[in-house]
Amino acid sequence: MIMSLIDEKTRFELRSPSAVLCGSDMNGAWGTRHSFARTLLRRAASHHWTVSKNRLELDELGRGTVVFTVDVEGHELKFIAFCQALEESERTDRVIASAWDVTAALLEGELTPERETELRRNVTVQEQGRTDPETVIMTRANRSARFFDYVSDCLAAGTQPDVATIGPSPYLIRSTAFYGNGKFGLKELSAFPAGHPLAVPYRSQMLTAWLMRELSMDLVEHVARAKAHAAGTVAVPLDAAWGRYFGLGNATGLGMVPFLVNHPGYLDAWCRLRELPLAAGLAADYAPEHPDLARIAELLERADQHLAEKADLKTVPFLSTSSIRPQLGQLLRELQDFRTSGGTAEPVLARLHEHAAGLSPEARGLFASIVIELRSDFDAEADALLTVAAPTAFNPAMRCDELSALLTQNYAWTQSYDFTAADCSSYYWYTSADSEEPRREQRSKLAQGTVEHCTDVARRVNALAGDLGGFSAEASVAEFLLAHPNHRFAAERIQQTRGYQYGDLQDNLVDGKFLPLSTQRFQLATYGMNNFSPQSTDWVRVTLFSGAPRVAEVMSGQDDDDWLFPLAPEGESK
Template sequence: MNGAWGTRHSFARTMLRRAASHQWRVTKSRLELDELGRGTAVYTIDAEGYSLKFIAFCQALEESERTDRVIANAWDVTAALIEGVLSPEREAELRRNVTVQEQGRTDPETIIMTRANRSARFFDYVSDCLAAGIQPDVAKIGPSPYLIRSTAFYGNGKFGLKELATLPAGHPLSVPYRSQMLAAWLLRELSMDLVEHVAKAKARAAGTDAVPLNAQWGKYFGLGNATGLGMVPFLVNHPGYLDAWCKLRELPLAVGLAASYAPENPDLGRVVELLDRADRHLAEKSELKTVPFLSTDSIRPQLRQLLRELQTFMASGGKAAPVLARLHELAADLSPEARGLFASIVIELRNDFDQEADALLTVAAPPAFDPAMRCGELRALLEQNYGWTRSYDFAAPEHSLYYWYTSADSEEPRRAQRTQKAAGTVEHCTDVARRINTLTADLAAFPDGASVAEFLLAHPDDRFAAERIQQTKDYRYGDVQDNLVDAQFLPLSTQRFQLATYGMNNFSPQSTDWVRVTLFSGAPRVAEVMSGTDDDDWLFPLAPEGEK
C-alpha cells in the first residue's frame, strides 16, 4: 500500500475508457458567468442513451473564506450530476440545496453532489497569463498542476441522492465510483472553462487579446484534492471493497508476471518506454514533498537499474524467460515505491482484463451473521485467516496507543491517544487485530461443539470479531494486515492505496494523517474523448514543454 500507483484499472481511467469507447457526448449547454466567474454552468452528457446534466453554481470567495474542511459553509463552486429534466423549478431547488452541501437535501434523481475551491496559487496566475496572451510557466505551477481543488463527492443515497442500486443493469454509471469520476472529470473541465472565461474578461478590461489553454496544458491540469483520516475506517468497514480493489491489481499483475518473454517481444519495448517516461515524470516532481514516502529523486536510480537489467536481457538474444517477474522481485527489494510503479507498468501491458475489472467492483453484501455456527468452525476460520494477528502483543502499551472516533467538531474520523479518551466516547472498530486476539483467548475455553451464540452470551464484547471472521471467510484480501492502533501505524499507507485506486497521483503528505493529491492530470479533455483521439495512454503524465 505504501508504494501504490494508479493503474489502467483505476476508476478515473476506466470511466474515461468507457466514455471514449461508447462515444459519450458532452455539450456545454450554458456558461452564464460574470467577469469574476460568478454564475451558473451546465454541461449535458449523452451517455449511451441516458441524458445527464452537470450543473455548477460558481462564486468567487475571498481567500480568508476558503477552507477544505468538511465543516466549511461556503465554496467557490458547488455542483451536482443529475439525471432527468432540468426544469427552472428543479434548478431553483438544486440551487437552494446544493450550494449548502451537507445542510441541504436533494431529489432522488440527483446522482452526485460536490464542491471545490479555486487555488489561491494557480487560478489567478493562470488567468493573468492567458489574459496577457501567453501560456503559464511550468516552473510557476510546480509539481501539482490544478486550478481548483475538490473536497467531496457525495453519492449513493447520502443527503437524498440517488442510490447506486437503483440504476438499471447496463446503465453507464451502474459501476461503483463511475458517477463520482464523471463528476470529477467535468469539474476539472469546468475549472479550465472558468479560468479561460475570467482571462477573457481581464483581457477586455486591459485592451488585450486572451488565449485559451493550449492542448498540452489542457491535458496536464488536473483536479486538486486532499484527504485525511476518514478514508482509513472506510477500508476497515468494507472488507469486500478492499478485497476487490486489491484484485484489480493482483490478478492482472499475476498474469503479466507469469508470462515468458522473448528478448525481441514488443511488449518489452513498451516497458522500456514506460520506465523512461516514469523517470522523466519523477524528475519533474523533484520539488514534491513526499516524506514519509520515498523522494522522487531516490526512486529514479531504482528505475534506471530496472531499465538496465531489462535492456541487458533484450540485447542477449537468449530464450524466452519470465523477465518481468525477475524485475518485479528486484523492484520489491529496492523499495515499495519502485515495486508499485513497476507493477503498474506490467498491468498497463494488458487490455484483456477491463471487463473483469468492472465486474469486480460490484461487491455483494456480506453474508448475514450466523450465531448457530459451531465454535470449532469459527476457530478453524480464525486459524486460517487471522494467524497474522498473533504477532502483536497488546499487553505492551505502544501496541494500543491510539483509538479511533468521530470528532463532533470536525465531523470527521480522527485518532487520539487512548489515555486521552473521554468517558462516553464511541470508539470505531478499527482495531481488528486487537479484537481478534481477545476473541482468540476467550474462545479457548469453549468446546468445538458449542454455538457461537452460546459463546457470545458469555463474551458479548467479542461480537464484532466473531462477525468479522465470518464476514471475510471468502475474501483473499479482506483485511489491512496491520495494527491500526499501534504507535507505529502510518495512516498514509492505506490512504495512498485508496487514492491510487481512484486514479490520483502526486502524493504529497502534509503530516502523518493527511495527503494532497491530483486527479486527472494527463487525462484527455472533453473534446479529445468525443473526437475519438484519446489513446488511453496517460500513465506518468509529463509537463508541457515551454510556452506554446
Template sequence: MMLQDERTVHELRSPEEVLSGADMNGAWATRHSFARTMLRRAAAHRWTVAKTRLDLDELGRGTAVYTVNAEGFELNFIAFCQVLEESDRTDRVIAKSWDITAALVDGELTPEREADLRRNVPFQEQGRTDPETIIMTRANRSARFFDYVSDCLSTGTQPDVDKIGPSPYLIRSTAFYGNGKFGLKELANIPAGHPLSVPYRSQMLAAWLLRELSMELVEHVAGAKALAAGTVAVPLDAAWAKYFGLGNATGLGMVPFLVNHPGYLDAWCRLREVPLMAGLAASYAPGHPDLVRIVDLFERADRHLAEKSDLKTVPFLSTDLIRPQLHQLRSELQAYMASSQESAPVLARLHAMAAALSPEVRGIFASIVVELQTDFDQEAEALLTVPGSPPFNPAMGCRELRELLQQNYGWARSYDFATPERSSYYWYSSADSEEPRRAQRARLAAGTVEHCTDIARRINALATDLAGLPAEASVAELLLAHPCHRFAVERIQQTRCYQYGELRDNLLDAEFLPLSTQRFQLATYGMNNFSPQSTDWVRVTLFSGAPRVADILNGTDDDDWLFPLAPEGGNA
C-alpha cells in the same frame, strides 16, 4: 467475492504482501483505476458532452451546465460559481461556503429541478436533493494557481511550468457525495444497463466535468481581464489543457471506510493483483514489442519523477531515490533484450528485483506491467460489484471458528496488547470536524464512542476466551458467555470468502501510518502527485494528463496518460 479457481489463488501475491502498510506505500494508479476506466468507457462508447450554458460574469460568478449523452442516457452537470475571499476558503468538511458547488443529475434539467438544486446544492450537507440527483460536490479556486494562470492567459501567454510546480491544478475538490447521502440516488437504484451502474463511475464523471469547468472558468476570467486591459487573451494550449488536473486533499476519514467494507478492499486489491499476475506469468523473447513498450514507459516514468523532484513526499520515498532504482530495472531489461535467449518470464524476474529495492519502485513497475493488460476491463467492472455480506451464523461450531481465526487472522496474534504502544490511539467521530479522527488513548474522555477499527485487538481478545470453550460448542454459546465478542465473530465469518479482506495492520498502534491506506485508496481512484502534509493527510491530483471533453468527442483519446508529463520547458 468468491475466488474463481484455486490456480488463481496460488498465483496472486499473498495477503501478507498486498495488505501491508509498506506495500501500500508504493501504490500507483493503473489503467484499471477508476478515472482511467471511466474515460475509456466514455471514449469507447462515444459519450457526448455539450456545454449547454456558461452564464458567468467577469469574475466567474454564475451558472454552468454540461449535458452528457452516455449511451442513450441523459445526464446533466450543473455548477453554481462564486468567488470567496481567500480568508473564507477552507478544504475542511466543516466549511460553509465554496467557490463552486455542483451536482450531477440523471435526466433532464427542468427549470423546476434547477430551482430546487439552486436552493440546496450551495449548502451541501445542509441541503437535500431529489432521488434522481446522483452526485453532489464542491471545490475552491487555488490561491496559488487560478489567478496566476488567468493573468497569463489574459496577456496572451501560457503559464510557466516552474511556477506551477509538481502539482498542476486550478481548483481543489473537497468531496464527492453519492449513494444515498443527503437524498442522493442510491447506487442500487441505478439499473444494470446504465453506464454509471459501476461503483465510483459517477464520482469520476463529476470530477472530470469539474476539472473541465476549471479550465473553462479560468479562460473566461482571463477573457474578462483582457477586455478590461485592452489585451488579447488566449486559451490554454493543448499540452497545458491535458496537464492540469483536479486538486484534492484527503485525511483520516478514508481509513475507516476500508475497515468497514472488507468486500471493497478485496475487490480493489484484486483489481490490481489479477492483471499484474497475468502479466508476470507471460514469457517474452528478447525482441518482443511489449518489451520495447516497457522501456518507453520506464523512460516516461523517469521523466515524470524528475519533474516531481520538488514534491514533498516524506514519509514516502523521494523521487530522487526512486529514479536510480528504476534505472536498474531498465538496464536489466535492456540487457535481456540484447541477449540471445529464446523466451523467459523476464517480467516476473524484474518484479522480484523491484520488490527487493523498494515498495515505490515495485508499485511503478506493477503499473507498467498492468498497462499492457488491455483485455481486463470487463472483468474489472465485474469485480467492483461487491455482493452483500453473508448473514451472521450463530450455529457455527467453535472448532470451525478457531480454524478460520488461525487461517485468516494469525497475523493479528503477533500483537501483544499488554504493551501500551500497541493501543496508543483510538478512533472516533469528531463533533467539531464532523469527520473520523484518531487521538492518543491517554486523552480518551469518559463516554467517548470508539470506532470498531481495533480489529487485531478484538481478534486477540476473542482468541483468549475461545480457547476456554469446547470445540463442539456453538458460536451462540460463546456469545452467551462473552457477548462482547459479537463483532469479532461476525467479522471472521464476514471475511472468510475474501483473500484480501483485512488490512494487515493494527490501527491503534503507535507506529501505524494512515497515509499508507490513504495512498492505496487514492491510487485506486486514479490519483497521483502524493504529497503528505502530516502522518494523517495528503494532497493529490486527479486527471492530470487526462483527455479533455474535446478529445473524447473527437475520438483522439488514446488512453495513454500513465506518468503524465509537463508541457515542454519545465524543470525536468
C-alpha cells in the same frame, strides 16, 4: 480472455495477503490502467459519450451558473455548477466549511426552472441541504490561491503558464468531497438498473470529477477573457498540452481509513483489481525481441522523466522521487541487457518485479503499474469485479471449532501483537463532533461516553482468540457469545471475510506506529490519483486526471488511453 484470469486464478501465483495488505506495500501504490479514472474515460471514449456545454452564464469574475448535458449511451444527465469567487480567507478544505467557489451536482431527469431553484438552495450549502432522488452526485471545490489567478493572468496576456511556476501539482481548483449513493437524499447506486453505465461503483463520482476539472479550465479561460477585455489585450485559451496536464486538486484525511475497515469486500475487490492482471503479466514468458518489452522500457523511461519533474514534491514519509529514479535505472538496465542477450523466452518481468520489490515499495508498485499497463485483456471485466455483493449474514449456529479454524486461516497474523503492551493500543478512532470527520487520538485522552470506531480489528480478533481457545469446540458461536458478548464484532468479522482473499488490512490501526497515509495512498491510487504529497501523518494532497484527455478529445476519438506518468508541457510561456 480475462474471465479466465478470474475463473482460473489458481493458474497464476497471486501475491499473499501478508504482502499485499501491509502498510509498507501500500506506501508504494501507483495508479494503473484499471484505476477508476482510467476506466471511466476508456468507457466514455469507446462508447462515444458526449458533453454539450449548454450554459456558461458567468460574470467577469467567473460568478454564475454553468450547465453541461452529458449523453451516456442514451442516458441523458445534467451537470450543474453554481460559481462564486470567495476571498481567500473564506476558503477551507475542511468538511466543516460553509462556502465554496464552486458547488455542483450531477443529475438525471429534466432540469426545470423549479428544480434548478431547489438545487441552488440545497447544493450550495452541501451537507446542510437535501436533494431529490434523481440527483446522483453532489460536490464542491475551491479555486487554487496559487494557480487560478496566475493562469488567468497569463492567458489574458496572450501567454501560456510557466511550468516552473505551476510546479509538481498542476490544478486550478481543488475538490473536497463527492457525495453519492443515498447520502443527503441522493440517488442510491442500487437504483441504477443492471447494465447501466453508471451502475458501477464510483463511476458517477469519477464522471463528476472529470466534469469539474473541465469546468475549471472553462472558468479560468472565461476570467482571462474578461481580464483581457478590461486591459485591451487578446486572451488565448489553454493549449492542448496544458489542457491535458492540469488535473483536479484534492486533499484527503483520516476518513478514508475507517471506510476500508468497514467494507472488506471493497478492499478485496480493489486488491484483486491489481493482483490478478499483475500475476498474469508476471507469469508470461517473453523472448528478448518481444515488442511488449520495448513498451516496458518506454514506460520506465517516461516514469523516470515524470519523477524528475516532481523533484520539488513534498513526499516524506514516502520515498523521494530522487531516490526512486536510480532504482528505475537499475530495472531499465537489467531489462535492456535481457533484450540484447539473444537468449530464450523466460518470465523476465517476474524477475524484474522481484528485483524491484527488493529496492523499495515505491519501485515495486511503480513497476507493477507498468506490467498491468500491458494487460488490456482485463479491461472488459474490471467493472464486474467492482460490483461487490453484500456480506453473508452472521451465522450464530456455527460451531466454535469452525470459527477457530477460520481465525487461524485468515487472522493468524493478529497473534503477533502483544496487546498487553501500551504502545500496541495507544490510539483510538472516533468521529469528531467539531470537525464532523473521523479522527484518532491517544487512548489516554479517551473521554467517558466517547463512541470508539471498530478500526481495531487486530486487537479484537486477538482478544477473541484467547477466550475462544478455552471454550468448548462443539459449542455454537451463539453460546460462546452469551458467555463473551464483547466478542460479537470479531466473530462476525471472521465470518464476514471468509470468502475474501484480501479482506482485512494486516496492520494494527491503534498502534502508535501505524501510518494512516499508507492506507490512504492505496485508496487514492485505486481512484487514479497521483502527485502524493503528505502534509502530516494523517492527510495528503493529490491530483486527479492530470494527463487525462479533455471533453473535446474524448468526443473526437483522440483518446489513446496513454496517460500513465503524465509529463509537463514542454517549454516556457512566451
